[in-house]
Amino acid sequence: MITFLKQYFKDIYQAISSLLKGMKLTGYYFTHHKEIITQQYPDNKSTLVLPERFRGEVVMLHDENNEHACTGCSACELACPNGTIKIINKFEVNAEGKKKKAIDAFVYHLELCTMCNLCIVACPTDAIKMAQTFEHSVFDRSLLTKQLNKPNSKLREGVE
């Protein structure tokens, strides 16, 4: 009986104190409007700052010589759960007359991508990364299928 009563009042005490804790937090949010996280998007387009880890689309990095680091190893294609990436390779003959595998087209289907980041993690040469663009709407679905390596781009020297 005594233990029952003890438990009974303990339950009440715990319930009230935890509810009050919640009310304290929401009361804090209610009175501190600087905490508001809503972005008034089209209005603040010029000053919009996206969070660091925001993922908008997969892009391939190119340097000023129009060179990228993609060796065409297809690790990203295998990592992708949706079949978003299609690597098309070609064989180039290099200076010594040897045939070498190189990327012809890195086809990326933005309409299938779930922004899961797995391809970026899988890439051994860090050739691709996530960009912060997000205004992706277009009137034709085919516009969402992109080739990520720029025309006439080459594999950077020294990247294997």
Add this chain to the structure above:
Amino acid sequence: MLRLENISSFIHTSLSNHLSETSVLLLEMTIIALAAITLFALLGLILVLMERKVSAWIQIRLGPNRVGPKGIFQTAADTLKLVLKEGFVPDGADKFLYKLAPFVVMIIAMILLAPIAFAKNFAIWDLNIGVFFITAISSVSVIGILMAGWASNNQYSLLGAMRSGAQIISYEISAGMAILSIVVLTGSLQISDIVASQSNGWWLFKGHIPALIAFVIYIIAVTAETNRAPFDMAEAESELTGGFHTEYAGMRFALFFLAEYINIFIVCAIGATLFLGGWMPFHIGNWEAFNHIMDYIPSSIWFLSKTFFLIFVIMWFRWTFPRLRIDQLLQLEWKYLLPISLFNLLLITLIAIKGWHF
């Protein structure tokens, strides 16, 4: 100074000068009905906006901010949308009950307005059993909800209505106990007496801890009675897609929606009257200067600010607390609130008999 009691007595005398007693009564009833409907419409607009703003700020959002300056016309626009919508009656529904139900809920809310003292000497009907009248009438509102749930011919609606029945009937007991404890302290069922007894301090402070407990129980019980989250078993958007008003659309839905907010206003007004002194200004002991300044604020402002404070607290609950399951809900009432409120009533009776309160 312009006071509500002066306005009402002015209307009464100027009407009595020209008309017979019956026609004065009829005219005054019409005026009151019109005033009540206007009040309801205004309250609906204000409270819905308030709810949306409070919820937004609590959830670190901005809330409505496009229609009008800072979004103040949002609810007016919403109402317009609801008015323009088709009033749809499902095929299998009991047409008569289906159409009647929202009006039953609304009319009960309207009747409940009668004994509330909005300002000094300003109540529609200050009858001598005011508190009893309120508890009696408020329990009828469950009929409107049951009617809506039954007439919709929809499982979700019926389930919601049944839950609401169980919930309102259970929580009415502890709400009644909490109200009763103030009646015990005051020794009167009349609203004006209850307010007058708080001229030297509100019952919340005068009645020591038992009054505080009664107040907390009252707030919990009326939150449940008005079917609001965390006790929104009757609507339960997440399980019952809207509960008893699943099948309602357009203006009939708007009436239910409005009734919810009107009911909140009414229960908070009653709570403010019983525990926070109604229209009585806030006084501290012998601080004559302070008390005098407080007296200068009109009584209607006092009443409304107390009521809106309680409404805010109830909204705060809604956007903070997790929802209860139906079994937890009934457990809370029958295993916790009821025994505590019974015991509390006993304590209050002891305090009242011994005269230990201030």
